[in-house]
Amino acid sequence: MKCTRCHARAEVHIRHHNSAFCRGCYGTYFQRQVERAIHKEHMFTPDEDVLVAVSGGKDSLALWDALVTMGYRTTGLHLALGIGDYSAISTRKTEHFARERGLRLLTVPLEDETPGLGIMRVAGATNRKACAACGTVKRHYFDRIAAEQGFQVVATGHNLDDEAARLLGNVLHWQSDHLAKQSPVLVPTHEKFARKVKPFFRISEYETAVYAFFRGIDYVLDECPNSAGATQLVYKDVLNRLEAAMPGTKLTFVQEFLRTGRPAFAGEASSPPQTCESCGMPSYNGTCGFCRLVAEVTRRRNPLPHAGPA
Amino acid sequence: MLITLLPQHQEIDLPGRQRVADVLRQLGLLPGTVMVIRGDELVTERDFLEADDRVEIRSVISGGS
Numbered sequence: 210m211k212c213t214r215c216h217a218r219a220e221v222h223i224r225h226h227n228s229a230f231c232r233g234c235y236g237t238y239f240q241r242q243v244e245r246a247i248h249k250e251h252m253f254t255p256d257e258d259v260l261v262a263v264s265g266g267k268d269s270l271a272l273w274d275a276l277v278t279m280g281y282r283t284t285g286l287h288l289a290l291g292i293g294d295y296s297a298i299s300t301r302k303t304e305h306f307a308r309e310r311g312l313r314l315l316t317v318p319l320e321d322e323t324p325g326l327g328i329m330r331v332a333g334a335t336n337r338k339a340c341a342a343c344g345t346v347k348r349h350y351f352d353r354i355a356a357e358q359g360f361q362v363v364a365t366g367h368n369l370d371d372e373a374a375r376l377l378g379n380v381l382h383w384q385s386d387h388l389a390k391q392s393p394v395l396v397p398t399h400e401k402f403a404r405k406v407k408p409f410f411r412i413s414e415y416e417t418a419v420y421a422f423f424r425g426i427d428y429v430l431d432e433c434p435n436s437a438g439a440t441q442l443v444y445k446d447v448l449n450r451l452e453a454a455m456p457g458t459k460l461t462f463v464q465e466f467l468r469t470g471r472p473a474f475a476g477e478a479s480s481p482p483q484t485c486e487s488c489g490m491p492s493y494n495g496t497c498g499f500c501r502l503v504a505e506v507t508r509r510r511n512p513l514p515h516a517g518p519a
Numbered sequence: 520m521l522i523t524l525l526p527q528h529q530e531i532d533l534p535g536r537q538r539v540a541d542v543l544r545q546l547g548l549l550p551g552t553v554m555v556i557r558g559d560e561l562v563t564e565r566d567f568l569e570a571d572d573r574v575e576i577r578s579v580i581s582g583g584s
C-alpha cells in the first residue's frame with residue numbers, strides 16, 4: 210500500500226478513514242486528530258496546566274507524548290495501584306518515560322497513603338470487586354490531586370474503543386443517567402472537580418498503539434490481571450467484529466450518540482454532588498465512596514477489641 | 520515464518536509466503552486489533568510475509584478502565 214499523502218510505502222492502513230500512511234505522515238495525521246478534538250470540544254488551551262493520568266499503558270503514554278510534542282503544559286499523575294508485578298512494571302515504565310523526557314510526574318503509591326489500600330489487598334479485605342475498588346480509588350485521587358495542586362483540567366487516555374464499549378454497556382442496560390454523562394468533556398459540577406477530558410475519544414486503540422510504537426514508547430504490554438474476562442473486553446470484541454465487517458461502525462456509534470443520542474438523555478442527569486463529610490471531596494452521599502472504602506479497610510486491619518465481660 | 524504473539528508470548532510457525540490478511544484469518548485475529556511488526560516496521564494487512572520472516576503480532580486491545 211502507498212501513503213495517501215506522499216505515496217511512500219505505507220506502514221498503517223486506517224480502514225475507517227479509508228487512508229494509509231507512512232511513518233512520517235502518520236505522526237502528522239495523528240496529532241491533527243488530537244488537536245482537532247482538543248480544539249473543537251474546547252478541552253483546554255495552551256495556557257492551561259493539564260494533569261495527565263498515566264497508567265503506563267499505550268494510551269496514556271501516547272497521550273502524554275502527543276500533548277508534550279504539541280506544546281501543551283502537562284504534569285503526569287500515576288497511581289501505584291498495588292496489583293502485584295503488573296503495577297510494579299507499570300510504575301517503572303511510567304517513571305522511565307518521564308525521566309527520559311524530563312517531564313514532571315507525580316506518583317502516588319496507594320500502600321503508602323493508607324496501608325491496605327493497594328487494590329489486591331482492598332479486594333481481598335472487602336467484598337468489593339477489584340475493578341470497582343480501583344475505579345473508586347482512581348477517581349478520588351485524580352480529583353483530589355487536581356484540586357490540591359490547582360489543576361483545572363484532568364486528561365485521560367480513553368480511546369474510541371473504550372468509549373464505544375462503555376456506550377454499548379450503557380445502552381444494553383439503558384443506564385440513562387450514565388448516558389446523560391458520557392462525554393469527551395465533563396464540566397465540573399463541584400468546586401473540587403476539574404474539567405475531565407478525553408482527547409483520544411475519536412481515535413481507535415489501533416491508532417494509539419501505532420503512535421506509541423512509532424514514537425518508541427516503552428509501554429506495559431501485559432494486561433491487568435484483574436481484567437481477564439472483564440465485561441468491557443466482551444463488548445470490545447463484539448464491536449471489533451462489527452467493525453471488521455463494516456469499517457466505521459465504532460466511530461459512527463460514538464459520534465452519532467454524542468450528536469443526537471446524548472441530548473435526549475440530558476434531563477436524566479443526577480443532581481450535582483454534595484461535599485463528603487470526611488474528606489471534603491464531592492460525594493453523592495454523606496460520606497464519599499472512597500472514604501467508605503478507606504474506613505472499611507482500616508476497620509479490617511484494626512478490629513475493635515472484642516467487648517468481653519469485664 | 521515464525522510468529523510471536525504478544526502479550527501471550529506464544530510462538531507459531533506458519534509455512535510459505537502469505538498475505539498478512541490471510542495469516543490473521545488463520546490465527547483468528549481481526550484486522551485493527553493487532554499490529555504486525557517485522558523488524559522495526561509495521562506491515563499492513565495487504566502486505567506479504569516471506570517464508571523466512573520473523574514477525575511479532577502484538578494485540579492493541581486493553582481491558583478495563
Ligand SMILES: [Zn+2]
Binds near residue numbers: 212213
Ligand atoms: Zn507519507
Ligand SMILES: [Zn+2]
Binds near residue numbers: 490497498500
Ligand atoms: Zn470522602
